[in-house]
Amino acid sequence: MQLSTLAPILFVLLWSTGFVGAKLGLPYAEPFTFLWVRMVIVVGLLTGLAALLRSPWPRGWVLNLHIGISGLLLHTGYLGGVFFAISRGLPAGLSALIVGLQPILTAILAQFLLRERVSRVQWVGLLLGFAGVGLVVGEKALSARLLSIEPPAFVAIVLALLCTTLGTLYQKRFAVQMPLVGGTVVQYIAASVGLFVMSLLFRETMQIQWTQPFVFALVWLVLVLSVGAILLLMYLIRHNSASTVASLFYLVPPATALEAYFLFGERLGGWALLGMGLAAVGVALVVRR
Structure with a gap:
């Protein structure tokens, strides 16, 4: 199977584990501190990988500036917003629902900023995918009003949505x-600086409880998310339209729901199963040739 065919499937499977990693690790570290440590480790690993592969480096300060800005949006803005929102009581399912607006927002903005054409069939696919996401996490969204959620959590998750959308478009x-x-x-260097600044602005203590669950979550997020999934995302952005890449994020909440079912025993109802089917059909309509 060619990488172009396998990459979207692998990306969804890997990216969907991010909420699981956050759920495991956040009880033992503050959000920006957690992410900053993760980025510093990734910078070291990828620098060694670049040297081993003799990978070329970006040339020119203009290109490096653009890469740094996209890194701040995709990593500091998006991940920082999601982790902060979850740490302030926003359920992972509701976070996924709000961030699940990204494909629609990306498709709208891509027409104006990138002059990408979105066909009628693709619009139908985008709307079906969003409906599917809504069904998968709808029960959690409804139950969220029973929980104690701090108002900054909603601000953070909306900012995360804007950052991941603008980051994808800016990268493209x-x-x-x-x-x-x-x-x-270069993206991760910029993100690590941004996350360190955020930890100072929010006066985090930067203390970490190095428990077994935290170490497992950190290792998983570093190797699987920040190395494997991000390299796949960069590959997909390079070889596909912004709208096509964004549509893959519709499959992330259903995949996360399946993982939560097997790992944490969270129940999957009939509406959730129907939503997974709609999301899959929606993505198929968007990415079809």
């Missing part, structure tokens, strides 16, 4: 030709 517009490994290192 200004940094799509960046060297894959070397460019990703």
Whole structure:
């Protein structure tokens, strides 16, 4: 099977584990501190990988600036917003629902910013995918009003939605030709600086409880998410339209729901199963040739 065929499937499976990692690790570290440590480790690993593969590095301060900005949006903005929102009481399912607006928002903005054409069939697919996401996490969204959620959590998750949307578009517009490994290192360097600044602004203590669940979550997020999934995302952005790449995020909440069912025993009802089917059909309509 070719990488172009396998990459979307692998990306969804890997990316969907991010909420599981957050759920495991956040009780033992503050959100920006957690992410900053993760980024610093990833920078070291990918720098070594770039040297081993003799990967080219981005040349010119303009390209490096564009890559750094996309890194701040995709990692500091998106991940920081999601982790902060979850740490302030927002359920992972409701977070996924709000961030699940990304494909619609990306498709709308891509028409104006990238001059990408979205066909009628693709619009139907985007709407079906969003409906499917809504069904999968709808029960959690309804139950969220019974929980104690701090207002900043909603602000953070909306900012995360905007950052991941703008980051995808910015990457496609200004940094799509960046060297894959070397460019990703530059993104993570910018993100680590941004996350360190955020930890200072929010006066985090930067204390970590190095428990077994936290270490497992950290290792998983570093290797599986920040190395494997992000390199796949950069590959997909390079070889596909922004709307096509964004549509894959519709499959993330259903995949996360399945993982939560097997790992944490969270029940999957009939509406959730129907939503998974709708999301899959929606993505198939968007990405079809």
